[in-house]
Amino acid sequence: MSQTMLDDSAAFDADAEAARHLALQERRGRISMILRYAVLTAVGVLMLYPLIWLIGASFKNNAEIFASPGFIPKDPTLSGYVKGWETSTPYTFGRFFWNTFLIIAPKVIFTVISCAAVAYGFARFQFPGKRILFASLIATLLLPNVVTRIPQYLLFSEMGWLDSYLPLWVPSAFAGDAFFVFMLVQFLRSIPPDMEEAARVDGAKSWQVLIFIVAPMLTPALISVALFQFMWTMNDFLGPLIYLSSVEKFPVSLALKLSIDTSEAFDWNRILAMSVLALAPSLVVFFMAQKYFIEGISAGGVKG
Amino acid sequence: MAQLSIRNLEKIYGGGFKAVHGVDLEVADGEFMVLVGPSGCAKSTTLRMIAGLETISGGHISIGGKVVNNLAPGDRGIAMVFQNYALYPHMKVRKNLSFGLRLAGEKKAEIERRVAEVAEVLEIGPLLDRLPKQLSGGQAQRVALGRALIKKPEVFLFDEPLSNLDAKLRASMRVRITELHRRLKAQGRSSTVVYVTHDQVEAMTMGDRICVMKEGRIMQVADPATLYERPENLFVAGFIGMPEMNLVEAELERGPEGHALRFGDQVLRLGPEQNARIAADAPKAVTLGLRPQHFRLAEPNDPEALAAQVGKVDFLGHEVDAHVTIGGAKFTVVLPVELFREAAQGGTIRLRADENRVHIFDRASGANVSLA
Ligand SMILES: Nc1ncnc2c1ncn2[C@@H]1O[C@H](COP(=O)(O)OP(=O)(O)OP(=O)(O)O)[C@@H](O)[C@H]1O
Ligand SMILES: [Mg+2]
Numbered sequence: 001m002s003q004t005m006l007d008d009s010a011a012f013d014a015d016a017e018a019a020r021h022l023a024l025q026e027r028r029g030r031i032s033m034i035l036r037y038a039v040l041t042a043v044g045v046l047m048l049y050p051l052i053w054l055i056g057a058s059f060k061n062n063a064e065i066f067a068s069p070g071f072i073p074k075d076p077t078l079s080g081y082v083k084g085w086e087t088s089t090p091y092t093f094g095r096f097f098w099n100t101f102l103i104i105a106p107k108v109i110f111t112v113i114s115c116a117a118v119a120y121g122f123a124r125f126q127f128p129g130k131r132i133l134f135a136s137l138i139a140t141l142l143l144p145n146v147v148t149r150i151p152q153y154l155l156f157s158e159m160g161w162l163d164s165y166l167p168l169w170v171p172s173a174f175a176g177d178a179f180f181v182f183m184l185v186q187f188l189r190s191i192p193p194d195m196e197e198a199a200r201v202d203g204a205k206s207w208q209v210l211i212f213i214v215a216p217m218l219t220p221a222l223i224s225v226a227l228f229q230f231m232w233t234m235n236d237f238l239g240p241l242i243y244l245s246s247v248e249k250f251p252v253s254l255a256l257k258l259s260i261d262t263s264e265a266f267d268w269n270r271i272l273a274m275s276v277l278a279l280a281p282s283l284v285v286f287f288m289a290q291k292y293f294i295e296g297i298s299a300g301g302v303k304g
Numbered sequence: 305m306a307q308l309s310i311r312n313l314e315k316i317y318g319g320g321f322k323a324v325h326g327v328d329l330e331v332a333d334g335e336f337m338v339l340v341g342p343s344g345c346a347k348s349t350t351l352r353m354i355a356g357l358e359t360i361s362g363g364h365i366s367i368g369g370k371v372v373n374n375l376a377p378g379d380r381g382i383a384m385v386f387q388n389y390a391l392y393p394h395m396k397v398r399k400n401l402s403f404g405l406r407l408a409g410e411k412k413a414e415i416e417r418r419v420a421e422v423a424e425v426l427e428i429g430p431l432l433d434r435l436p437k438q439l440s441g442g443q444a445q446r447v448a449l450g451r452a453l454i455k456k457p458e459v460f461l462f463d464e465p466l467s468n469l470d471a472k473l474r475a476s477m478r479v480r481i482t483e484l485h486r487r488l489k490a491q492g493r494s495s496t497v498v499y500v501t502h503d504q505v506e507a508m509t510m511g512d513r514i515c516v517m518k519e520g521r522i523m524q525v526a527d528p529a530t531l532y533e534r535p536e537n538l539f540v541a542g543f544i545g546m547p548e549m550n551l552v553e554a555e556l557e558r559g560p561e562g563h564a565l566r567f568g569d570q571v572l573r574l575g576p577e578q579n580a581r582i583a584a585d586a587p588k589a590v591t592l593g594l595r596p597q598h599f600r601l602a603e604p605n606d607p608e609a610l611a612a613q614v615g616k617v618d619f620l621g622h623e624v625d626a627h628v629t630i631g632g633a634k635f636t637v638v639l640p641v642e643l644f645r646e647a648a649q650g651g652t653i654r655l656r657a658d659e660n661r662v663h664i665f666d667r668a669s670g671a672n673v674s675l676a
Binding site for chain 2: 126197199200202203213216217
């Protein structure tokens with residue numbers, strides 16, 4: 001009897017001790033978490049500050065922009081957006097956004113299709129000269145872009161494609177972006193070929209395997225490719241600058257520069273306002289696609 | 305009619321590695337043929353060449369009398385079940401099943417009818433609208449089986465379809481596949497099967513015939529009983545049977561009353577049946593093979609009894625696997641638990657081998673010389 005009581009109280013002590021430990025650990029954990037997040041938030045704000053300032057300043061009037069370093073406008077105004085949208089050219093900014101879209105949409109579509117097909121070929125087929133071809137593909141990755149600019153320009157000018165979107169579109173239709181091909185090949189290598197073999201046994205031809213089996217499994221990677229291509233093209237300044245000469249064909253990136261060139265006294269709030277608008281599509285598209293970025297569709301097809 | 309015939313099949317991989325060395329195999333219409341062998345013996349390679357997933361370096365394969373060497377997998381009249389199921393991850397079960405039919409341009413009503421039929425046979429009706437990642441291993445394997453079945457192929461190919469399942473599920477799937485095969489055969493449908501496994505229980509229980517392979521060569525093709533009772537060589541003898549057959553180096557001696565095997569300080573006299581089977585040109589240097597199950601406890605004053613020191617004993621419930629030493633050679637013997645307990649008091653037991661089931665192999669060539 002007394003023995004059990006002793007045992008009980010000992011057990012009780014042990015429980016209390018454990019509870020004390022837990023409380024202590026929890027408190028320590030919470031403090032370190034608060035510290036961690038404080039530091040991370042501070043660094044995050046620091047990095048984002050230029051962007052925050054940009055957005056704030058786009059609502060300021062011209063006089064205020066350089067007067068105060070803060071980002072909250074004293075008396076917010078939309079005049080930057082209104083005037084900026086009109087531009088100093090015969091076209092509104094809407095026209096330039098449309099032009100950008102005209103460049104991006106085909107380019108993204110061509111890139112996704114051509115890179116998927118080329119990557120599939122490299123990842124899944126044996127053919128003579130494959131190693132050399134793949135090596136030269138990778139070599140173009142290492143080549144600085146500038147090196148190819150001049151021969152490319154001469155080539156496209158010979159073909160009479162200057163001042164059209166063709167020089168911007170066509171390379172992407174032939175898997176011109178080695179980086180994407182490389183990325184997709186790596187992704188494909190991580191997917192076991194069994195599903196494709198099953199499809200072949202089911203009677204699918206190579207192109208059917210590509211469309212019905214490989215492409216769906218590649219979806220997360222293809223979305224990444226589309227996203228990167230979208231953002232890079234959106235931000236591309238040099239390409240359009242070299243090949244486009246008439247203002248009516250300018251994309252947003254050139255149009256922004258245009259407004260700096262033409263106004264004698266820079267209306268900075270107009271430029272900032274249009275910069276904010278120019279950023280918007282990339283941000284929107286990125287957040288919309290984020291989910292697919294993370295989600296891996298291929299999980300679950302093969303159980304190990 | 306869908307007999308499968310393989311003639312002098314060879315496979316040389318890209319790096320120059322020869323994986324298959326002239327394999328000849330005939331699988332009759334409706335036969336369940338199991339390819340079995342240790343890892344790396346080219347079972348999968350052979351199967352994949354039949355399927356058309358691997359190029360053929362030499363020889364030819366014909367299905368239903370038609371050489372298929374240069375046909376695409378989809379045109380060979382085969383269906384395949386993969387080890388890791390290989391279901392299309394982005395398609396619901398229903399679409400997985402019907403993919404092949406849809407590619408072939410089958411009519412919608414017919415597709416639905418066949419999906420329903422297969423779903424019923426395999427009890428996957430409730431799973432039709434799930435994605436592969438929402439299935440358990442056993443369910444996924446049934447769907448994979450369904451995907452093969454729905455095509456009504458001439459030849460079914462299986463590559464270790466059960467090796468990702470746990471032991472219980474494996475046993476029930478074994479039965480299911482065997483029954484399915486029997487049912488197809490009874491319905492008069494094509495049901496030729498080539499089934500790859502490295503599991504000899506699967507091989508013995510499922511196969512009408514078994515093809516034992518080693519390093520890209522066929523060691524023996526026979527029905528399970530023949531394979532067990534009359535292994536043609538050392539490899540097959542050691543590979544088939546659990547626990548493994550005891551293989552001990554011995555001298556074959558010819559005496560006036562027949563043959564005897566001498567190993568260590570022991571002599572094993574062969575029974576009359578076995579004596580008759582020994583080839584006339586059998587060499588002196590042999591390996592004797594005796595299955596662990598072919599020992600029994602000797603009568604108390606049996607002059608032929610073998611004295612065995614008992615080493616480690618594996619208790620299996622109804623019987624024991626006892627590791628013993630007889631005349632300096634190690635043997636495994638399987639004995640009933642009670643008898644063994646009684647007999648093994650002193651650390652030694654007296655055993656009697658079944659003299660008519662001793663196998664004798666030529667030590668140099670490995671061939672069984674006691675099959676005549
Ligand atoms: N693509 C390949 N290139 C070169 N050699 C290969 C290739 N695939 C298989 N091999 C070799 O061919 C031999 C047979 O391989 P295979 O996959 O057919 O064996 P297996 O009998 O199916 O073995 P397991 O039971 O492990 O599946 C092995 O030695 C293997 O290393
Ligand atoms: Mg294999």
